Amino acid sequence: MTRFVVNRVAGMLLVLFLVCLFTYMVFFLLSPDPAVQICGKNCTPERIDQIRENLGLTDPFLTQFWNFLSGLFAGRTYGGGIECAAPCLGYSFQTSQLVTDMIVQRLPVTAVVAIGAAVLWLLMGVIGGLLSAVQEGKFADKFIAGLTLGGMSVPNYVLALALQYVFVVWLQVLPFSQAVPFADDPVQWFLNFILPWSVLAIGYAASYTRLTRANVIDTLNENFVRTAKAKGLRPDLVWRRHALRPALTPIVTIAGMDFAGLLGGALITETVFGINGVGKLAADSITKNDQPVIMGVTLLAAFFVVVGNMVVDLLYSVIDPRVKAGAPA
Amino acid sequence: MSQLLKANGLSVSFGAAKVVDEISFGVPRGGTLGIVGESGSGKSMTSLAIMGLLPKGGKREGSLDFDGTELTALSEPQMRAVRGDRIAMVFQDPLSSLNPYYTVGTQIAEAYRSHRSGVSRKAAKQAAIEAMERVHIREAGRRVDDYPHQFSGGMRQRVMIAMALSTDPELIIADEPTTALDVTVQAQILELLAEVQRDTGAALILITHDLAVVSEVADELIVMRHGKVVETGSAEQIFSDPQHSYTQALLDAVPRIDDSIGELRTTGGKA
Numbered sequence: 001m002t003r004f005v006v007n008r009v010a011g012m013l014l015v016l017f018l019v020c021l022f023t024y025m026v027f028f029l030l031s032p033d034p035a036v037q038i039c040g041k042n043c044t045p046e047r048i049d050q051i052r053e054n055l056g057l058t059d060p061f062l063t064q065f066w067n068f069l070s071g072l073f074a075g076r077t078y079g080g081g082i083e084c085a086a087p088c089l090g091y092s093f094q095t096s097q098l099v100t101d102m103i104v105q106r107l108p109v110t111a112v113v114a115i116g117a118a119v120l121w122l123l124m125g126v127i128g129g130l131l132s133a134v135q136e137g138k139f140a141d142k143f144i145a146g147l148t149l150g151g152m153s154v155p156n157y158v159l160a161l162a163l164q165y166v167f168v169v170w171l172q173v174l175p176f177s178q179a180v181p182f183a184d185d186p187v188q189w190f191l192n193f194i195l196p197w198s199v200l201a202i203g204y205a206a207s208y209t210r211l212t213r214a215n216v217i218d219t220l221n222e223n224f225v226r227t228a229k230a231k232g233l234r235p236d237l238v239w240r241r242h243a244l245r246p247a248l249t250p251i252v253t254i255a256g257m258d259f260a261g262l263l264g265g266a267l268i269t270e271t272v273f274g275i276n277g278v279g280k281l282a283a284d285s286i287t288k289n290d291q292p293v294i295m296g297v298t299l300l301a302a303f304f305v306v307v308g309n310m311v312v313d314l315l316y317s318v319i320d321p322r323v324k325a326g327a328p329a
Numbered sequence: 330m331s332q333l334l335k336a337n338g339l340s341v342s343f344g345a346a347k348v349v350d351e352i353s354f355g356v357p358r359g360g361t362l363g364i365v366g367e368s369g370s371g372k373s374m375t376s377l378a379i380m381g382l383l384p385k386g387g388k389r390e391g392s393l394d395f396d397g398t399e400l401t402a403l404s405e406p407q408m409r410a411v412r413g414d415r416i417a418m419v420f421q422d423p424l425s426s427l428n429p430y431y432t433v434g435t436q437i438a439e440a441y442r443s444h445r446s447g448v449s450r451k452a453a454k455q456a457a458i459e460a461m462e463r464v465h466i467r468e469a470g471r472r473v474d475d476y477p478h479q480f481s482g483g484m485r486q487r488v489m490i491a492m493a494l495s496t497d498p499e500l501i502i503a504d505e506p507t508t509a510l511d512v513t514v515q516a517q518i519l520e521l522l523a524e525v526q527r528d529t530g531a532a533l534i535l536i537t538h539d540l541a542v543v544s545e546v547a548d549e550l551i552v553m554r555h556g557k558v559v560e561t562g563s564a565e566q567i568f569s570d571p572q573h574s575y576t577q578a579l580l581d582a583v584p585r586i587d588d589s590i591g592e593l594r595t596t597g598g599k600a
């Protein structure tokens with residue numbers, strides 16, 4: 001078990017390192033000179049040189065990358081005396097705020113979006129999948145199949161705009177979103193999230209419905225389910241112990257990974273609904289070409305995905321006795 | 330010997346396809362009925378029809394008299410009380426027939442508990458250990474907490490047999506219990522079934538496509554083909570004087586597995 005964990009953590013660090021290297025190369029070598037950007041319109045060549053010096057842009061690539069990496073773990077001080085504590089992701093060219101601070105401020109709301117969406121899509125997906133598995137080939141199954149096809153084929157932004165139009169503008173059952181702290185007005189806070197949760201959940205719910213249906217139907221055809229029936233077990237026990245557990249275990253683990261992916265921010269949904277989370281931060285910094293922020297958000301997303309994968313793998317070795325921790329993956 | 334189970338005009342059909350066609354047979358109390366036939370002849374459907382566990386779309390007709398009870402007339406809850414308690418089943422592929430998510434002890438105890446109300450978890454586990462000891466699984470007290478994938482094929486089939494005998498059934502149906510196993514352990518499993526039968530007095534339906542195997546242990550034999558019984562009688566009768574060319578063909582295939590017969594004899598299989 002320990003070796004398994006050590007291996008996984010080492011692998012995870014390697015992946016994160018490669019992601020760092022790659023994004024650093026893309027953002028800092030292939031994009032326009034940040035010094036020019038920071039300097040603005042009325043800019044003298046001397047001033048540009050000064051900024052380059054402060055940012056360390058005159059150093060060779062490897063030195064720059066090394067400074068970036070060590071900044072992540074130990075923090076760094078930029079020329080001109082700007083302090084950046086670990087994990088240092090640099091500072092925004094636009095607002096001069098530290099990227100780490102900008103992200104940390106926005107993480108909680110993104111987490112709320114992700115958690116709510118995950119709960120919703122798991123509920124919809126598992127219930128829908130079970131229902132269609134039980135009703136296989138009947139009306140309910142076909143009806144749900146139609147819904148899932150729709151849910152999978154409508155793009156997120158279309159769904160977001162459509163739902164917003166229907167529920168906010170037309171039916172007016174939901175308010176325009178406005179940022180309120182939970183403590184001030186819990187009801188308004190909750191109403192704010194209903195649409196973003198739904199928009200995110202619907203796409204996932206559709207694929208989870210299909211997955212659940214397929215898994216349950218496959219499992220019900222397993223020989224061990226026949227054995228359970230041959231024992232004279234009550235049908236509810238056959239279902240609970242012998243059908244649901246094997247059918248749903250992989251779904252829960254996949255949900256873990258999808259959830260981790262969402263923690264990196266839901267770009268479109270957050271932007272459409274004006275939620276000031278990590279996703280909106282990413283979208284804003286892309287339009288403003290604010291490279292350190294884009295890079296910070298990218299690394300954060302990669303971090304969550306990689307860690308999420310590892311946690312799921314570890315969990316799996318606990319849930320499924322056949323997966324021996326320590327066996328080569 | 331009086332009959333424990335009598336099938337009369339038993340049929341199984343899927344839509345228009347009659348995969349078991351009005352067959353009749355009897356299982357002597359405490360004795361062994363062998364059902365032989367090539368793949369697809371309807372052996373498994375016959376056994377599942379007795380259990381009331383036909384796959385979706387399968388329809389059962391005819392009569393099944395089990396110790397005076399007409400099985401075909403039982404409601405599902407009544408049949409459930411028979412299943413696993415009075416009639417137990419051992420399937421062909423022990424790996425896929427065991428749930429990978431639960432320890433073998435849990436799965437044996439599950440059979441035991443579901444037919445005895447008020448049995449504690451602990452007592453059921455003890456019963457599972459005893460059942461495992463009866464099928465000669467060494468260190469049963471420790472292995473009871475192991476998962477199916479930690480056992481070899483032969484050991485898994487022993488677990489299945491332990492599960493079947495844990496409830497002291499009157500009838501055990503073994504559907505090709507050795508087909509998925511190594512040749513070397515096939516004889517051991519057959520010997521074990523014979524031993525269980527000797528010890529418990531349970532009747533046995535042994536299904537196989539291997540005539541040599543069944544001739545060693547069966548009192549009565551039916552030979553099936555295309556859903557019909559083409560030959561019926563005692564093992565000796567059929568061996569010495571096969572009436573049907575199909576049986577003759579099956580017999581001709583016997584020398585191929587002479588070795589396993591020899592082994593069975595020397596290890597004290599029921600002659």
Ligand SMILES: Nc1ncnc2c1ncn2[C@@H]1O[C@H](COP(=O)(O)OP(=O)(O)OP(=O)(O)O)[C@@H](O)[C@H]1O
Nearest residue numbers: 343348366367368369370371372373374375384538
């Ligand atoms: N679910 C089903 N629907 C329709 N036909 C089926 C179904 N299951 C089995 N059959 C058919 O029933 C017939 C008898 O099958 P069965 O499984 O009883 O054969 P078997 O004698 O046990 O063969 P084997 O030695 O391969 O186990 C076969 O022709 C098979 O195609």
Ligand SMILES: [Mg+2]
Nearest residue numbers: 372373374504
């Ligand atoms: Mg069969």
